[in-house]
Amino acid sequence: MSAGGALLESVADARIKAARKVSRFTASWRRLRRYPATLVGFFIVGFFLMMALIGPLVAPYGYSDQALSERFQPPSGQHFLGTDRFGRDVFSRILVGSRDVYVVAGSGTLVAVLLGLTLGLISGYFGGLVDEILMRFIDVLLAIPPLLLAMIILFSLGPSRINVILVVGFLYIPMVSRVVRSVVLDLKTRQFVEAAKLRGESSLYIMFREIFPNVLPPLTVEASMRFSYAIFLVASLGFLGLGVQPPSPDWGLMVGEARTYFSQAQWALLGPAGAIAVLVVGIGFMSDGLRRMLLPGGVSQ
Amino acid sequence: MKRKTVTILIIVLLLSVGLIWAGAGKEAPAAETAKEGKYGGILRKAFFAPTSLDPAFTASITDDEIARFWADFLVYVDEGLIPDQGRSLAEKWAVSADGLTWTFTLRKGVKFHNGEELSSKDVKFTFDRLRDPEVGAATVAIYAGIDSIETPDNYTVVFKLKQPNPDLLTNLGDYHAPILWSGTKDPQAEQIGTGAFIVDAYLPEDRMTFKRNPNYWRKDAEGNQLPYVDGMEYLFLAEPSAQVEALRGGQVDYLIYLPAEYVQTVEDDPNLVVYQKPSNTHYVVHMRSDRKPFSDVRVRQAFRAAIDRKEILDGAFEGLGVTGRDTPFGPAYADFYLDIPELPRDLAKSKRLLSEAGYASGLTITLSAQQASPVPAMATILKEQLADAGVTVDIQLVPPDVYYGADNLWLEADFSITDWGARAAPQNYLDLAYTCDAKWNESHWCDPEIDELAAQAAVEADRAKRAEIYKEIQRIMIDSGPILVPFFNNSLWGASKKLKGIIPTGYLGTAVDLAVVYFEN
Numbered sequence: 001m002s003a004g005g006a007l008l009e010s011v012a013d014a015r016i017k018a019a020r021k022v023s024r025f026t027a028s029w030r031r032l033r034r035y036p037a038t039l040v041g042f043f044i045v046g047f048f049l050m051m052a053l054i055g056p057l058v059a060p061y062g063y064s065d066q067a068l069s070e071r072f073q074p075p076s077g078q079h080f081l082g083t084d085r086f087g088r089d090v091f092s093r094i095l096v097g098s099r100d101v102y103v104v105a106g107s108g109t110l111v112a113v114l115l116g117l118t119l120g121l122i123s124g125y126f127g128g129l130v131d132e133i134l135m136r137f138i139d140v141l142l143a144i145p146p147l148l149l150a151m152i153i154l155f156s157l158g159p160s161r162i163n164v165i166l167v168v169g170f171l172y173i174p175m176v177s178r179v180v181r182s183v184v185l186d187l188k189t190r191q192f193v194e195a196a197k198l199r200g201e202s203s204l205y206i207m208f209r210e211i212f213p214n215v216l217p218p219l220t221v222e223a224s225m226r227f228s229y230a231i232f233l234v235a236s237l238g239f240l241g242l243g244v245q246p247p248s249p250d251w252g253l254m255v256g257e258a259r260t261y262f263s264q265a266q267w268a269l270l271g272p273a274g275a276i277a278v279l280v281v282g283i284g285f286m287s288d289g290l291r292r293m294l295l296p297g298g299v300s301q
Numbered sequence: 302m303k304r305k306t307v308t309i310l311i312i313v314l315l316l317s318v319g320l321i322w323a324g325a326g327k328e329a330p331a332a333e334t335a336k337e338g339k340y341g342g343i344l345r346k347a348f349f350a351p352t353s354l355d356p357a358f359t360a361s362i363t364d365d366e367i368a369r370f371w372a373d374f375l376v377y378v379d380e381g382l383i384p385d386q387g388r389s390l391a392e393k394w395a396v397s398a399d400g401l402t403w404t405f406t407l408r409k410g411v412k413f414h415n416g417e418e419l420s421s422k423d424v425k426f427t428f429d430r431l432r433d434p435e436v437g438a439a440t441v442a443i444y445a446g447i448d449s450i451e452t453p454d455n456y457t458v459v460f461k462l463k464q465p466n467p468d469l470l471t472n473l474g475d476y477h478a479p480i481l482w483s484g485t486k487d488p489q490a491e492q493i494g495t496g497a498f499i500v501d502a503y504l505p506e507d508r509m510t511f512k513r514n515p516n517y518w519r520k521d522a523e524g525n526q527l528p529y530v531d532g533m534e535y536l537f538l539a540e541p542s543a544q545v546e547a548l549r550g551g552q553v554d555y556l557i558y559l560p561a562e563y564v565q566t567v568e569d570d571p572n573l574v575v576y577q578k579p580s581n582t583h584y585v586v587h588m589r590s591d592r593k594p595f596s597d598v599r600v601r602q603a604f605r606a607a608i609d610r611k612e613i614l615d616g617a618f619e620g621l622g623v624t625g626r627d628t629p630f631g632p633a634y635a636d637f638y639l640d641i642p643e644l645p646r647d648l649a650k651s652k653r654l655l656s657e658a659g660y661a662s663g664l665t666i667t668l669s670a671q672q673a674s675p676v677p678a679m680a681t682i683l684k685e686q687l688a689d690a691g692v693t694v695d696i697q698l699v700p701p702d703v704y705y706g707a708d709n710l711w712l713e714a715d716f717s718i719t720d721w722g723a724r725a726a727p728q729n730y731l732d733l734a735y736t737c738d739a740k741w742n743e744s745h746w747c748d749p750e751i752d753e754l755a756a757q758a759a760v761e762a763d764r765a766k767r768a769e770i771y772k773e774i775q776r777i778m779i780d781s782g783p784i785l786v787p788f789f790n791n792s793l794w795g796a797s798k799k800l801k802g803i804i805p806t807g808y809l810g811t812a813v814d815l816a817v818v819y820f821e822n
Contacts, residue, residue, distance in 0.1 A: 066685045068616045085562070086616055086681060241672055245696045246681045260542060260674070263566040 035292065041285025048279055051098035059092035064247040072265040082267035084258060088247075090271040097249035097272070101279065104165055105230040111169025112176050112230075113223045117215070119173060120180025121207045125188055135181075138174040146171045147236055154242045164243035168233055172226045179222045183215045217294035224290055228283035235276045251276050339529040339819035344800070346555040347544045350506065350537035355488035356479050357431055357438035362558060362722075365476045370511055370533065370815065371414070372479030372494030375405065375424055375458075376470050378725050379806070384470045388519070388814075390419060390480055390495065391458075400465030400762065407456040411518045413482045414499045421452035426483035428460075428473075440477045442732065442740060467762045471725035497528040497816040509535045519816060529802070529819035541674060545795070548573060554800050554820075557813070559793040560674035561618040567795040576794040578805035581633040581723035583625055584679060586785040589715040591745035594664055598781045603654035605785060606647045607690035608683065614788040617678035621793065625786035628778040629721065629730035633789065633807055636768045637727055639775040651690040665693040669717035671704040676718050679787065712743050719743055723792075723807060727771060731755040735778075744783035751777060 033039070056063070060080070067087035075082045081090040123134040141149075150167045157163045187193060188211065196206050238244045238252025246253070251272040258269035352361045356368040377388035386393070391405040411419040430436050432444035446466050451459040466472065482493040492500045495518065498511035511533040519527045536553060538544045545563045547553045549570055559567065559575065567573045588595035588604060595601055610624040623632055624643060632638050655664060670680040677698055684694040694716075704710050704717075711719050724730060733739055736755050737747040751774060758770040778784070794813065796803060802818040 064685060066616070066682065068612050068682070071616070085678070086685075241698060245698055246677055247684065247696070257677075260560065260562040261565070263569055 037285045038289030041282045041289060044278060044282025045286050048098045049102060051095045052102040055095040055098050059095045061089035061092040063093045063096040063249040075267055081271040082265060084268040085261055090268055093249040093254060094271055094275045097251050100250050101231055104161060105227060105234045107165045108168025109223060109227045109230045112172035112226055116173045116176025117180050117219060120177035121184055124181040124184025125207050138177060142174045146233060150237055151242060159243045161243060164234060164237060168230050176222055176226060179218055180215055183218050184211055187211050187214055220294060221287055221291045224283060224287040228280045231280055342530050342820035343532045343534055344530045344555060345534045345553045347536040347538040347547050347553045348557060349539055354492060356477055359477050368479050370498040371492045371496040371500050373496050374474050374479050376474045378471050378474035401462045403460040403469055405458045409456060411495050412516045413495055414493050417482060419495055420455040421458045423480055423483045424458045425450045425452050427480045431478055438477060440475055443472050443475060465760050465762060468726045468728055474725060498533055506537060508537055528816040548795050554797045556795040559795045561621055564619060564793060572798055574796055574798050576803055576805040577621060577791045578807045579633060580792045580807035581631040581789055583721055583786050583789045585719045585721055587717060587744040588783050589745050590783040597658045599654040599658040601783060603651045607651040608686050608785060609646045610787040613679055613682050616682045617675040618788060618790045622788045622790035625788050626779055627782060627784055627786050628775045630727050630775050631789035634727050637771045639772040648690055655691060663691045663693060666716050667695045667697050669697050669710055669714040671701045672698050673701050679718055728759055746783040
């Protein structure tokens with residue numbers, strides 16, 4: 001082949017590669033469009049995320065503005081989801097409460113992901129005794145009902161938001177580390193890892209530069225699932241009054257408070273309970289979508 | 302789906318429905334219908350588990366209630382704060398001219414649950430125990446004025462006092478003082494009294510059951526022997542919502558201390574009814590006066606001017622009560638109560654006082670509150686009201702057993718909300734919490750003038766003069782006192798419509814006479 005012909009070919013190759021990358025993405029997107037649930041999921045998560053950022057600015061009322069002459073108002077033009085026992089606007093409290101949800105559940109998930117990732121990488125890559133010890137520790141954690149463990153830890157440490165974040169993080173390390181470990185176990189026998197070892201790369205390099213990028217897709221899917229569990233756990237703790245103080249617009253706390261006067265103001269309970277349900281389901285749809293986008297061939301691809 | 306799969310699924314579904322149905326059907330048996338007139342039936346109620354079965358150490362409402370089932374009082378003080386001779390073990394009493402010697406004559410033929418007859422030695426045993434510092438009951442201070450207790454014969458008890466005490470009768474009717482059988486070795490384990498109900502079984506964490514006392518000494522107006530019900534079941538349920546659900550579901554017939562937010566729910570139920578009675582039960586928001594910021598009287602006055610008591614009453618207790626005047630004296634004390642208009646809300650005054658005290662740029666303080674209705678709601682409303690005066694309140698909710706726990710948070714916190722039950726006489730509050738050395742002086746307030754006035758009132762026999770002293774005390778507390786008392790709430794009960802004869806009381810809110818209640822067919 002002539003030099004000019006070779007050049008043309010490599011340009012064509014590059015174009016094809018680029019086109020493949022784009023088409024891989026549009027293929028993912030097109031795949032997604034067949035699942036409207038996923039789009040709904042992204043929309044829900046995005047909506048509440050936006051509320052977490054600008055909630056206090058767009059909410060019609062302040063989250064703690066009491067109006068004791070307007071208690072137990074049913075949903076109306078003035079109060080989209082009615083008022084609670086202190087005359088506070090339920091809708092505004094839900095919007096402002098999104099920030100707490102994302103910050104606490106989100107940070108907790110982040111803690112779980114970072115620590116779980118590290119544990120999973122170390123455990124999976126080194127194997128042997130290290131793996132055994134770490135995995136037994138994980139098993140013990142998995143055996144205890146999460147809510148119970150959370151309550152015990154919070155009672156001893158004292159209820160505060162930081163402690164809730166740490167507890168949530170701690171509780172979800174096992175699941176994350178297991179997912180990461182299983183991917184690592186599969187990957188570490190692959191050729192590119194062998195090649196890196198032969199080149200004399202350090203374990204740290206191999207773990208983070210070679211293996212980690214391939215762990216990222218299943219980890220992302222797992223993280224989004226953990227996020228939905230974390231939201232539910234944080235809401236349960238708020239319901240029990242652990243880790244949040246009034247007048248915090250924590251959705252779980254709102255549900256717990258509204259339970260006592262349910263017969264007088266159903267909306268004060270159904271509003272936040274509905275928000276929790278909608279967000280958790282939305283994240284579920286979104287994770288499904290992420291799974292389809294990132295792992296079209298299954299977890300280990 | 303294959304037909305076999307569908308069939309299996311249907312069978313599983315039917316089985317599940319059947320199991321659920323069978324499980325749901327298993328309920329506690331309904332109260333037996335009355336056999337003869339008013340008699341019959343088992344009275345079922347639910348409340349928290351007791352902390353002490355020994356009345357000397359009654360610490361919770363449950364403890365107090367349970368003691369009243371199996372024991373009686375030497376002097377029964379009714380909710381008008383007047384001794385009720387018809388319910389007392391003492392048939393009559395008299396005091397000497399100098400006020401130092403009180404002589405009580407006991408009823409004859411009253412039997413303890415073990416068959417022994419009530420005699421003066423049982424009264425002496427009970428009160429000697431209660432005033433003995435070795436035993437360490439909560440009443441040592443109240444009975445410190447008793448010099449000696451003598452028993453000249455089986456039915457006569459003589460109390461010799463160190464100084465005159467016009468409140469002696471109400472003191473002897475203190476809820477720690479039901480009469481125990483003098484042969485009781487361990488009052489925590491044995492409950493032998495003269496009361497309407499005999500302890501049948503005590504299952505910790507579950508329930509306590511009682512049988513009717515067939516030899517009870519009280520009779521109704523027609524001469525029929527009390528009580529009417531055959532027995533009682535006291536379920537231990539810690540959550541008010543669980544108690545209310547049990548009432549609505551028919552597992553219990555009667556509830557005490559119904560939280561205000563459930564009143565509507567219970568009233569809406571066609572089978573249930575809510576009983577109410579004004580009482581002196583109140584919630585003290587104390588400002589710890591021995592250190593900053595509340596050591597400065599201006600800060601205390603600023604807080605006083607910043608709150609709206611009516612709003613707190615309406616928002617936290619559904620308006621079921623009357624507003625307070627920041628003293629433990631409520632309208633229930635009749636002529637002792639300083640009847641002045643609402644304390645006005647004056648935010649300008651509040652801000653000015655705070656500024657004078659050096660908090661012009663604002664004050665931040667933590668409010669410790671127990672997680673028991675209506676305290677969290679009170680805290681939430683207080684926070685918003687105080688914010689209007691530039692005060693930032695951080696609410697710290699803790700479970701009740703932490704609030705009253707080993708660290709005694711309620712006695713240490715700078716700013717917290719404590720529940721105080723109704724007391725027979727307002728002197729009790731002064732002696733327990735508002736004099737300099739008072740054992741439960743949670744606000745750490747010390748005003749020598751209050752101490753002096755309280756001491757004077759304690760021995761003043763003339764009611765009108767006493768009233769004047771109490772009113773002076775109230776004036777001082779309203780001006781510079783350490784507490785906010787937003788309201789005095791009504792006592793609330795919920796009960797099945799089938800349960801009759803309930804006479805709501807204001808004193809201690811629990812002292813409903815269960816010997817006279819009965820089931821209607």
